Amino acid sequence: MDDKKDLTLCPVATTVGLIGNKWKLLILRELLTGTKRFGELRNGITGISQKVLTQNLRSMEEDGIIERKIYAEVPPRVEYYLSDLGNTLRPIMNVMEEWGLDYLDRVSDDSKK
Template structure:
């Protein structure tokens, strides 16, 4: 593994150019998983190894190109690993590296917050409807 690859992708136009870690830890984290697709990919892979097509169907709205781009970027950053089988039709498996697995708490907290928010919205809508009537 190339340790230098761990130096990531912050500070450029889309935090993807300069090989330099920002001082702020939050910005450092965002340098690796700063867009929503990477987080959704992470969410998918937290439940285990997935093929390209499985990721695509598991993440509604993502295009092939963007999925490929983000997978490559995450592989470069050492978050995920890529395993190509010399078969026809082609088969490529993706799974989290040890580093990628350490990101699990972040997704957990986000999932937890999302659940609470969904519940709040549901409750508020209900009360709003009651008030409307």
């Protein structure tokens, strides 16, 4: 979030504020499978620009959800991964995936009627 003082007393609003945009959820989806480099993230998220990916990665790092490791190599290599705090979002993402699959099944079944 832009400012910690924006955190509200509502826990749902807090969660939405931290991970509630489309790109952050897709970044989380990618990092749930393991550590990724910037290019891997960009290739795994259809439609995201370099600028938007960079902004969201910085925001998620500031919020403590992801961490990055910079290797002293030429060219420099940077890897992103979920922090311990970020890993606590895994059950939320799993439930979202289950719900999405169920929704797609229901919509598919409705269209066959």
